[in-house]
Amino acid sequence: MFIIDAHLDLSMNALEWNRDLRKPVEELNAAEKGMTDKPDRGNATVSLPELRKGNIGLVVATQIARYVAPGNPLPGWHSPEQAWAQTQGQIAWYKAMEQAGEMVQINDLESLNNHIKLWENENIINSQKPVGYILSLEGADSLITIQHLEKAWQYGLRALGPAHYGPGRYANGTDATGLMGTEGIALLKEMERLNIILDATHLCDDSFWQALKYFKGHVWASHNNARALVNHNRQFSDEQILALIERGAVIGGALDAWMLKPGWIRGKSFPKEMNCNLEVLIDHIDYICQIAGNALHVGIGSDLDGAFGREQCPYDLETIADLQNLIPLFYKRGYSKEDIENIMHGNWLRFLRNTWC
Numbered sequence: 001m002f003i004i005d006a007h008l009d010l011s012m013n014a015l016e017w018n019r020d021l022r023k024p025v026e027e028l029n030a031a032e033k034g035m036t037d038k039p040d041r042g043n044a045t046v047s048l049p050e051l052r053k054g055n056i057g058l059v060v061a062t063q064i065a066r067y068v069a070p071g072n073p074l075p076g077w078h079s080p081e082q083a084w085a086q087t088q089g090q091i092a093w094y095k096a097m098e099q100a101g102e103m104v105q106i107n108d109l110e111s112l113n114n115h116i117k118l119w120e121n122e123n124i125i126n127s128q129k130p131v132g133y134i135l136s137l138e139g140a141d142s143l144i145t146i147q148h149l150e151k152a153w154q155y156g157l158r159a160l161g162p163a164h165y166g167p168g169r170y171a172n173g174t175d176a177t178g179l180m181g182t183e184g185i186a187l188l189k190e191m192e193r194l195n196i197i198l199d200a201t202h203l204c205d206d207s208f209w210q211a212l213k214y215f216k217g218h219v220w221a222s223h224n225n226a227r228a229l230v231n232h233n234r235q236f237s238d239e240q241i242l243a244l245i246e247r248g249a250v251i252g253g254a255l256d257a258w259m260l261k262p263g264w265i266r267g268k269s270f271p272k273e274m275n276c277n278l279e280v281l282i283d284h285i286d287y288i289c290q291i292a293g294n295a296l297h298v299g300i301g302s303d304l305d306g307a308f309g310r311e312q313c314p315y316d317l318e319t320i321a322d323l324q325n326l327i328p329l330f331y332k333r334g335y336s337k338e339d340i341e342n343i344m345h346g347n348w349l350r351f352l353r354n355t356w357c
Helices: 011-015 025-031 050-051 080-099 109-120 148-154 180-196 204-215 236-246 276-290 320-332 336-353
Strands: 002-008 056-063 101-106 131-138 157-161 197-199 251-253 298-300
Touching: 002 251, 002 298, 002 320, 002 336, 011 056, 011 080, 011 236, 050 056, 050 131, 050 320, 056 080, 056 109, 056 320, 080 101, 101 109, 101 320, 101 336, 109 131, 109 197, 109 336, 131 197, 180 204, 180 251, 204 251, 236 276, 251 276, 276 320, 320 336
Parallel strands: 002 056, 056 131, 101 131, 131 157, 157 197, 251 298
Antiparallel strands: none
């Protein structure tokens, strides 16, 4: 079945992890044997060949570069200008992949429909098809000024999450609190003018509700799970899930183990010991479906390359291609073929076509 994954940090992995994502995952992991500079060295699950193997022909791929003020312990850049330069390196990598025939940018209705038609063509094998990507910015800190948003739109940016972790220049994110300031509200208005999708993922509760109040455009949550199942501010409360459903949003289920299983301790917990498997992701997706009363507001937003790998994802997933193994598990839960098609790709497609019509 065709799959859309609404959140992958491909360029970050290519540049900051120095991974040539054109290679098979086993080659990436072999090259990293013995390396300890990143928590997931030797445990990668994502590469372009694995996306094709898993029939994952369209992804939402990020740029990400956080600004950190003095005293902020989070990793990041010491000026917005440095953060902007990092994102420009990331877009240069995507463009290089396009020139190599590995990827193709999807940024309007025509390119979306043409790409889906290509991937539906069974006369062309997947290894000969480019992976489509919709460009998203995770955290707005790198936008030196609000005018830089239009520059980003011109090179293809189509979705934006105003915050990531901690306090941000435009909004506050995971583990932070507080409302968006005047610059944050102005950013939302500029996003609305440019028809850029608001990604509500990572917004702290204060900024989340404020963003929904001021932003009248299209909203999704690329990679988020249910707070009722894992009680952390990174997850959505029932009230937030309902508000997103009322706005026509789609919420992508994420596969980071600490978001799936309560009590997970980073660097100390192990997937099998915690009984963390793909069924647990379905628990979160099913929870959202029960709130919605249907399967029209959920999808996949794996985040499988978001600074973790096999050491911190379901134990029955070797590579991202194993997202296909979700399909029989959904059937086992009583989901219909139509429901499963919607979860694996249909809901994201409907959302994009409504946005870009």
